Amino acid sequence: xxxxxxxxxxxxxFGSGEKAIVALQEVNLExxxxxxxxxxGASGCGKSTLLRCIGGLExxxxxxxxxxxxxxxxxxxxxxxxxxHYSLYPWLTVTENIxxxxxxxxxxxxxxxxxxxxxxxxxxxxxNLMGLNHVRDAYPNQLSGGMQQRVAIAxxxxxxxxxxxxxxxxxxxxxxxxxxxxxxxxxxxxLEKTTIVFVTHDVEEAIYLGQRVVVMAPRPGxxxxxxxxxxxxxxDQDMKLAPGFLxxxxxxxxxxxxxxGMHTDYELLERMTQQAAQQNDMQ
Amino acid sequence: xxxxxxxxxxxxxxWVIRGELSRRTYIMFALFGMLVPxxxxxxxxxxxxxxxxFMPGPMxxxxxxxxxxxxxxxxHDIWISTYRVMAGFALSAVLAIPIGLMIGTYRPVQAMLxxxxxxxxxxxxxxxxxxxxxxxxxxxxxxxxxIFIGTFFQMVLMVAEDVRRVPITQIEAxxxxxxxxxxxxxxxxxxxxxPALLDTLRVTMGWAWTYLVVAELVAANSGxxxxxxxxxxxxxxxxxxxxxxxxxxxxxxxxxxxxxxxRRNFPWMYKK
Ligand SMILES: Nc1ncnc2c1ncn2[C@@H]1O[C@H](COP(=O)(O)OP(=O)(O)O)[C@@H](O)[C@H]1O
Ligand SMILES: [Mg+2]
Numbered sequence: 328x329x330x331x332x333x334x335x336x337x338x339x340x341f342g343s344g345e346k347a348i349v350a351l352q353e354v355n356l357e358x359x360x361x362x363x364x365x366x367x368g369a370s371g372c373g374k375s376t377l378l379r380c381i382g383g384l385e386x387x388x389x390x391x392x393x394x395x396x397x398x399x400x401x402x403x404x405x406x407x408x409x410x411x412h413y414s415l416y417p418w419l420t421v422t423e424n425i426x427x428x429x430x431x432x433x434x435x436x437x438x439x440x441x442x443x444x445x446x447x448x449x450x451x452x453x454x455n456l457m458g459l460n461h462v463r464d465a466y467p468n469q470l471s472g473g474m475q476q477r478v479a480i481a482x483x484x485x486x487x488x489x490x491x492x493x494x495x496x497x498x499x500x501x502x503x504x505x506x507x508x509x510x511x512x513x514x515x516x517x518l519e520k521t522t523i524v525f526v527t528h529d530v531e532e533a534i535y536l537g538q539r540v541v542v543m544a545p546r547p548g549x550x551x552x553x554x555x556x557x558x559x560x561x562x563d564q565d566m567k568l569a570p571g572f573l574x575x576x577x578x579x580x581x582x583x584x585x586x587x588g589m590h591t592d593y594e595l596l597e598r599m600t601q602q603a604a605q606q607n608d609m610q
Numbered sequence: 611x612x613x614x615x616x617x618x619x620x621x622x623x624x625w626v627i628r629g630e631l632s633r634r635t636y637i638m639f640a641l642f643g644m645l646v647p648x649x650x651x652x653x654x655x656x657x658x659x660x661x662x663x664f665m666p667g668p669m670x671x672x673x674x675x676x677x678x679x680x681x682x683x684x685x686h687d688i689w690i691s692t693y694r695v696m697a698g699f700a701l702s703a704v705l706a707i708p709i710g711l712m713i714g715t716y717r718p719v720q721a722m723l724x725x726x727x728x729x730x731x732x733x734x735x736x737x738x739x740x741x742x743x744x745x746x747x748x749x750x751x752x753x754x755x756x757i758f759i760g761t762f763f764q765m766v767l768m769v770a771e772d773v774r775r776v777p778i779t780q781i782e783a784x785x786x787x788x789x790x791x792x793x794x795x796x797x798x799x800x801x802x803x804x805p806a807l808l809d810t811l812r813v814t815m816g817w818a819w820t821y822l823v824v825a826e827l828v829a830a831n832s833g834x835x836x837x838x839x840x841x842x843x844x845x846x847x848x849x850x851x852x853x854x855x856x857x858x859x860x861x862x863x864x865x866x867x868x869x870x871x872x873r874r875n876f877p878w879m880y881k882k
């Protein structure tokens with residue numbers, strides 16, 4: 328597999344002096360072409376920051392991110408991004424939202440007229456692929472959360488980006504919708520041969536979608552460990568119940584808890600319960 | 611359930627917190643809310659509690675409005691006042707919208723202009739009258755200038771706030787699609803802020819009308835505000851009432867016009 332994204336000694340600090348927050352420390356990672364990598368970790372461990380740096384929305388304090396060997400410098404049409412919510416344009420219909428990038432100068436550069444025609448066909452193809460045909464003239468606020476995210480994904484895919492960056496894109500959806508979206512995005516990644524970097528707080532989602540799961544640790548934000556997922560390429564919802572899957576899920580969850588220093592203090596809970604009981608008796 | 615209980619239950623259902631009201635019930639309550647003060651006014655005026663000179667009844671006010679219209683150039687007063695309000699308001703809007711847009715979009719512009727605007731807006735517009743008379747004179751432009759001073763600075767700050775309310779993810783989505791800064795302003799920020807901007811215009815239009823009376827203090831010899839002020843000198847309380855109510859009605863009409871424009875231009879906000 329050829330390397331698509333290469334992250335080298337990436338550091339990112341927010342603020343300065345006493346209040347400085349190290350969001351990323353010494354992150355080194357290679358992501359392959361057409362790979363599907365998922366990122367999990369306790370909140371505040373720098374997942375979003377790393378994704379935004381790859382997308383060019385934030386710049387690194389030091390280190391570099393290369394795409395196809397070229398150091399990135401700001402956003403580019405080769406890297407599309409899907410946010411958790413509120414990124415659609417509510418004044419545009421579904422179709423107009425999906426075609427948004429076509430009115431931008433960056434999207435029109437060196438296009439021949441046959442390219443333009445093909446692009447128009449592409450919007451229709453994406454609308455069909457995402458199952459949006461019956462709502463193509465609706466406005467975003469008429470759609471359910473799941474449908475809105477389909478539009479956001481279609482819009483991101485329109486200019487044929489090589490990389491799709493997704494920050495908890497299904498985090499606000501209910502469990503059933505999420506399962507449907509999982510199989511949809513896996514299908515898309517195969518069809519479009521897009522490299523996908525996917526951030527989530529849901530370990531099950533991370534394993535089901537990812538070829539590799541990267542666990543990040545907080546304070547300072549860094550890569551803690553990387554898990555290779557051993558599932559058949561053609562995923563299936565039932566796999567989530569297989570012993571291997573559950574074992575890996577447990578291992579990753581445990582690791583995240585350890586990195587975050589989280590544990591339940593049962594002794595303390597017991598003491599508090601007794602205290603409360605005593606106070607009740609005294610009344 | 612007895613019919614008494616049914617009535618009680620449906621009465622109770624009207625008072626659900628943030629509940630729904632049928633259009634008919636809504637209109638009934640609205641009419642009730644308007645008719646009660648009118649009836650109270652009429653009651654006070656016929657009861658003789660207050661001298662007619664100070665408290666004319668609704669009928670006196672209507673008949674005064676009629677004679678004002680027939681013999682005394684009411685339509686000219688309405689026209690000239692509306693013209694002054696519109697001119698002052700339009701001047702404010704034409705300048706405040708681009709300036710507010712820049713303040714809400716670019717930090718250096720914000721740093722340069724927002725504290726200054728904030729400062730000036732706390733200066734009472736009325737206190738500028740002597741200066742305006744010295745600088746602009748006493749013709750039409752002075753009245754327009756006062757309405758402008760009264761509305762412009764507020765409008766700038768409100769437009770800037772409307773622009774800042776555009777969700778950052780809408781902007782970042784455009785950035786990741788390769789939009790340039792100019793494209794982000796014209797294709798994302800402006801269309802996204804438009805509905806809020808129209809609301810800001812609607813609200814400031816109301817203020818423009820309140821500054822009208824102040825503006826017509828300045829050596830005017832026509833207009834609704836001027837007529838109200840002059841009526842005081844002649845103890846024509848019925849004319850004062852008529853003038854105030856007319857300004858209210860014109861304001862209400864314009865407000866409804868703005869609301870209609872909003873529904874017409876932003877249908878996506880009203881579809882569910
Ligand atoms: N724009 C910012 N300014 C200051 N601190 C930030 C900013 N963005 C993120 N951070 C801080 O950086 C750390 C990592 O944040 P983030 O990448 O959002 O974590 P995650 O997505 O894993 O929850 C957090 O401590 C957060 O408070
Ligand atoms: Mg995050």
